[in-house]
Amino acid sequence: MPWPPIDSEELWFESKYAGFGVAASRRSTLGHPYRAAVPPRIAELDPAVSSATAALVDDAVEALIRFDAQLGGEIAPFASLLLRSEAAASSQIENLTASARAIYTAELGDDSRQNAAQIVANTRAMQSALDLAADLTPASVLAMHGVLLDGDPHHDAGAWRGEAVWIGRSADSPAGAEFVAPASGRVPDLVDDVMVFARRTDLPRLVQIAVAHAQFETIHPFTDGNGRTGRALMQAMFRGTGLTRNVTIPVSAGLLTDTAGYHAALDAYRTGDIEPIVVATAEASFRAVNNASVLVDDVHAVQAQWRESVTARSDSSVWRVLEVVARQPVLTASSLSAQLGGSLNVYRALDALTAAGVLVSKSEHKLRTTVWRSDDVLRALDAFARRSGRRG
Template sequence: MYLEEYQAGTYERQTDYSAFIPSHINKQWEWRTPEINVLLEQANLELGRLGSYSELVPNIDLYIRMHLKVEANKSNRIEGTQTTIEEELMPIRDLDPEKRDDAREVQNYIRALQHGVDRIIRDDFPLSSRLIREIHNELMQGVRGEHKTPGEYRTSQNWIGGSMPSNASYVPPSHLHIPELITDMEKFIHNDEIYVPLLIRIAMIHYQFESIHPFLDGNGRAGRIMIPLFLLDSGLLKKPCFYISDYFEIHRTEYYDALNRVRLNQDMIGWIIFFLKASVATAKSARVKFGNAVMLVDEYNRLVPQISGSTENVQAIFDAFYDNPIQNANVLSESNSISKQTVSRILAAMHEKGILEEITGYSRNRVYTMRKYLDVFRI
């Protein structure tokens, strides 16, 4: 079947609204649009370069964790959170109360994505309906929406926009259709008897998941987490180093419009072209960020011997900032089993050399940021 002839689905009339039922996607798909061939080639080339680079760089897992935190910030900003990456890296107790809910949602996103990565890499567990529900359960713990059946597909109607289904901008299928639609999507993820390139598959899977909207809340975040997990599960990447939400957040209107045009105008080609362009840009950007991180860390490592104290303690403090570039002496002391006096002395020396910036202006309980390192991933 050709993607140019894709039929997005049908509408099912309810009492005072119509719910959209997306068509099944577990089929052999082809296309006549040459632009897809060129973009697919570019995207695979850039992903290959990123994958090779990620397997060669020392300490890449450290940089990936930082990359993941920025992904969490961007994905949640698409959903309307207002906290900055700096605020999300600080302990929640140190934030203004009105920002704590947003920060918790971001931290849950990090945990949910890491849970999925661990299940696939450590447990050899496939991307599946069960894993999607596990991820959703992690996303919704202790945050807004925690009472909307975390980890369970909905058993009632939901909608997007408006105050009720009758004035909503989009009404997904009735919950009665969810088991069948999720089963079809899951089969498409793992179907070895069809010949659909992996990036085309995940583009269609992301659209399909967002159209099914199987949870009462958190569908956008869960759907974006599925993208890097699919690349890991399929073997296209060996490391979890591809996070596309930055591109989606920058092009938020185009992102939503491309998804909506599939449902409204049968334009699956347009959505896939957008997704492939996003994939090319994301893979290039990630490789540049990792390269810049390596160069900056090499520069800082040359400064380690110039800071008084045992090399082991100094290096531990540097490594802590590479994992989370906003820290204070109390946390560093506790997490590294180094006396607070020693930690404070190391922090002062790093500050004097311009490695760290102090961001509170206080004389006590100071908080430091390794801003140049943070900017590598944020920009």
């Protein structure tokens, strides 16, 4: 059975500027009819793809499972690094970029760089999604969004939208928009429907994830943060379906390599063609595994260099500190002590690693304390981000 395309309905748009004395040149946008999407309900539909796409999906699934299993023995550093890399890539799709150093410094409480602070919030939303992987419900989606936009003064965090949203052209009116999302009154029922689809256990997993994501983005249930929440939901489904068990596969980094193709695939889904979004997700999975594998190799090389640079007994506390540095390459004495349980004098270890050239220390005015960082790990993370943004 072919996948049903979205339908549409005519609604009336009344600008929020109505009655506020807007300029005459904009009065035509105060009220007018427009057409909004009416997505099909998909909870009981079975997505079918071509044999070629099914073979691609099978290969991508095998690559994902193999990579995840390979890191099963060293989860500590890479679970953290890959989670943050996925959050940064997902944010970059929305044109939110920041260096690895800025992101990790923002995690310590420096909110002076807005993009970095939003990426940190996205990291928390991704972690929330993983924590909720066994509970794929509308409530869990609201929880992810609530974490993502917590404290945002312009949008309601963790709440379905109560107004029209659209993509393209004017910010004041849906007239001429590329896509107008469903009426807000349809959102709760549509989200419930797609989450029933997401919980099914009788579908090819990567196909299911791709279709659920495309349907979620079509619903566009929030006034902001739809893309980031939708990609966090993808990570919850990767974990919930068992495609990943140990680490976050940075699939957003794979999508980022071809954002035009990603958005075109979402457009095709709305016409009833699911193949492009399934292919885009599978190909993004391959790119994510390849890129993440290079990151893993780079961090392994950094750790090998540490072992050559640091002279200390095998039971020295510096090795415990370096385990933290590998997953948290920017830290303060207090953040390090918290991760180690306050069981050792961290200053002695930090001074030794600074003297060995492994760490660099700097007084951060915004944090009112000294910050230590590993430039080698940060360079590896920035190289990952550059590869993600490379077309090809």
